[in-house]
Amino acid sequence: MPFFVSFPAGLPRVRWRWRAGVAALAWLALPAWALPTFHEVRTGFRSSETLVLSREGEVVQRVRTDASVRRGQWQALADMSPALRQALVLSEDKRFYEHSGVDWAAVSAAAWGNLWNQRTRGASTLTMQLAGLLDGDASGFLRQGPGGRGVAQKLGQAVAAQVLDRRWRKDQILEAYLNLVPFRGEIVGIDALARTLFGKAPHGLDEREAAVAAALVRAPNARPALVAQRACGVLRAMRPQAGSAAARAECDALDLFTTAALQRRAWAASDGMAPHFARQFMAQQRALLAPGQPLPATLRSSLRAPLQRMAQQTLAQHLRELRGRNVEDGAVVVLDNASGEVLAWVGSSGELSQAAEVDGVLARRQPGSTLKPFLYAQAIAQRRLTAASLVHDAPAQIGTASGLYIPQNYDRQFKGWVSVRTALAASLNVPAVRTLVMVSPDAFFAQLRQLGLPLAESGGYYGYSLALGSSEVPLLHLANAYRALANGGRVSPVAYAPGAAPTFTPALDARAAFVVGDILSDPNARARTFGTDSVLATRFWSAVKTGTSKDMRDNWAVGWSARYTVGVWVGNASGASMHDVSGTSGAAPIWAAVMGWLHARTPSRAPQPPAGLVRHDVRFGPDAQGQPLESQRAEWFIDGTQQPLFAMDSGAASAYPQSAGGQNGIQARIQSPAPGTIIALDPDIPPARQRLWFEASGEGSGLRWRIDGRELGRGARWGWLPWPGRHLVELTDTRGQVLDSLRFEVRGAGVRGGA
Incomplete structure (x- = not known):
């Protein structure tokens, strides 16, 4: 700031110098009068790091955000x-x-x-x-x-x-x-x-x-x-x-x-008990700011510090116990059912892991049987099955474009005819694959995407193995999909900060979601695989499903109570197989411990059924030895699908219960081809040898096939000589009532004809 002094002609030179000195001192003092107050300095102080706080105000992570x-x-x-x-x-x-x-x-x-x-x-x-x-x-x-x-x-x-x-x-x-x-x-x-x-x-x-x-x-x-x-x-x-x-x-x-x-450089750039959560939370908060605007010195998150600490300690303790079985990594996430807020996020086992920076909550891993609840819910919502419907747990060979798909159960044993309740709760693989044949991989893929699961490929890419979790999904998204089951089939994004009201979107029939939750909370239904006193049985109401991927690379336990959804994954970040780790010895004990801690003083009661459900007593017909297939019980049905008896016709050899209209109360459905299928005829193969096979569930003698309004075939399985064009196929009963229909397309030269 320039400084000028003018000297009046009448003043002595000494007085001029004195006034110039005073003016100079005043100029030098200007910065002093602009100095801030102590309060302004303290409140304006900016740390080079951001503190992520729990909802209680405790620091859960310190992260450096200013590199200068x-x-x-x-x-x-x-x-x-x-x-x-x-x-x-x-x-x-x-x-x-x-x-x-x-x-x-x-x-x-x-x-x-x-x-x-x-x-x-x-x-x-x-x-x-x-x-x-x-x-x-x-x-x-x-x-x-x-x-x-x-x-x-x-x-x-x-x-x-x-x-x-x-x-x-x-x-x-x-x-x-x-x-x-x-x-x-x-x-x-x-x-x-x-x-x-x-x-x-x-x-x-x-x-x-x-x-x-x-x-x-x-x-x-x-x-x-x-x-x-x-x-x-x-x-x-x-x-x-x-x-x-x-x-x-x-x-x-x-x-x-x-x-x-x-x-020494003892001060790490990040320190605390929630490094992986802090990384995602801060990225989300940064996206909300204007370009160039720095993050605040403190960010209050949705985490509960005591729960985060407990989950971290429980995971580490259990993984130490599994160390002899080649298990070193794990992850835990806890969501609030109502708000979707993340209450705990443990991304790794920390010092026990050789890849502690890998976030197990977001890493894509094969979910195994944890996708089965969504498959059965979709089949129940489409009225293809009920919780009491009989499905066949027996060796199956399913034809695919790349050959035969032969699913196996976890224990390599088969249970014969079982109800859907038993098949899901006991996590039987073959009935799940048979159910996917009814629903189709593409329809199930679309259902999973509606629930927020970020599947990388298409339903056709995964094929029937999608029923057994051949895709790869993050634990966070899987837990949030289970949270949708807890919320009557409604899904909303997870929240990292407290207070925001969730925006729900319907993704699954509320009645089907309730029935699946009732099945997964039933300790008697899971007894065939897990016993009556497994670690999955809690003293309060909860629903849970375990899963193990191929070659024991991943083990999961995901479930919910009235207020919380808890997801746990254990395995190895390297992809190495675990040794002799089952659904109840891997992730399930951690799930049970976290869920028990959450409800130590908080009750969890069974949800109320939504409108459109009825509870009906059911009996089951005899097996080959004359004994009832399952015990008599009261079962939940979507109104209109209930019936008192579920039985097999004598001498049934089909993979599905006999009946077109349904002794099981479920009308027959087209199993193959899938809706929207495009068949390309090979010009090098004689057209007469390129039959398109139509397959349906139900009694063969009572089923009729109509193509473009013309009845051309009968039975549960029928081969048709295809003709180019877009076609409508309808499955009808003997009275001509349409039981199921779909559209497909044939491309290339063909031969018009009947069976």
Whole structure:
């Protein structure tokens, strides 16, 4: 800012000089009057890191977000060690508590030394240095440049120091100085220094550490030997009663200590118990900001700190128990059913893992049998099955474009005819594949996508193995899809911060979702595979499903209670197979422990059935030995599908219950081809040998096939000589009532004809 003085002609020259001096001092004092208050400095302080807080306000993760500087959190003077305060005052400003911002005695001594060319200690006080630090964000006039401060800057700094001393208390000056002073390299402030060089908070610094910190104020980037020498002088001033021999020994040890400390970088860029969650949460919050706008110093998340800690400890403890079975990785996620808020997110087993940075909550893994609930829910919603329908758990060979698909059960055994309730709760594979044949892979794929599962390929790519979890999905999305079952088939995105109201979208029939939940909460239904007293049985209402992928690479347990959905995955981030780990020994104990902790004092009651469901007593027909296939019970049905008896016709050889109209109350359905199928005829093969086979569930003698309104075939399986064009196929009963229909297309040359 330019400064001009005009001199009236009538005034003596002495008066002109006096007025010019006053004006110059006023100009130098301008930056001082612009200095902020202590409250403004403290509230305007920006750390180089962001603190992710739990919903209770506890710090769950600290993440560095500013790569240009290393600042910690603002530290109150009461939170700094007394040794540090003593060392700083002795080193930089011995009469700090006596002067009024400027130490005139030190100024006189410095001026006298300069007059006689003697080296003396600088006269700059802590208050004057703070004025320079504060001016760094204002005009910059008082800030020290590469060549030091000029006379004008020193005079301005002196004026500013006296203004500060009148406006601020001494403890405020000392507190602000220690939080703003640069120490070494990128390190600014005592919090960053203490954590980086000494691996502790400022309140824990001892006398040696305080002496090194004070020495770095004067020479931030000096060689370790010089820093140690100056720290030795500070330490001697702090211990005037120590003898010379003891002081020498202390200084010798201080040299090694200082060298080691200056090489240490104990402060990691990220630290806490939720690193993987913090990464996703901060990315989401950053996307909400304007370009270039920094993240706030603190972010309050939806995590519950006690739950996060418990889930982390439970996962680590159980994985230690499984270490002999080649299991080292795992992940846990807990969602609030109503809001979708993430309450716990444990992405890895930490020190137990060789890939701790891999986030197991977001990693895509094969979900195994955990997709079966959605498949059966879709079949129930489409009225292809009920919870009491009989499905055949027997060896099956299903033709596909790439050959025969032969599904197997987990235990390599088959149970014969079982109800859907038993098939799902006991996690039988063959009935699930037979159900997918009814629904079709493409329709099931579309259902999974509606539930938010990010499947990478198409339904045709996965084929019938999709029923057994051949796709890859993240634990977070799988748990949120189970949360949709808890919410009557409605899905909404997960939330990382508390308070936002969820936006639900219908994705599944509410009645079917309730029936599936009722099945997965039934300990008797899962008894054939898991026994009556498995770890999956809780003392409160809960529904749960386990899953194991091919070659035991992944093990899952996902389920929900009235308030929470918990998902657990265990395995190896490398993809290595586990050894002898089942659904009840891998992820399930962790799931049960977390769910038990959540409901230690919170009840969980069974949900109320939605409209359109009826409860009806059912009986089951005899097996080959004349015994009932299953015990009589009350079962849930979508209204209109209920019936009192479920039985097999004698001598039935079909893979499905006999009946077109349905002894099981379910009308026959077209199993093959799938809706929208495109058949391309091969010109090198005689057309008469390229039959298109139509297959349906139900009794063959009672089924009729109509193509484009013309009846052409009969029976549960019928071969048709295809003809190019788009066609409508209809499955009817003997009365001509349409039971099922679909459209398909034939391309290429063909032969028109009947069976």
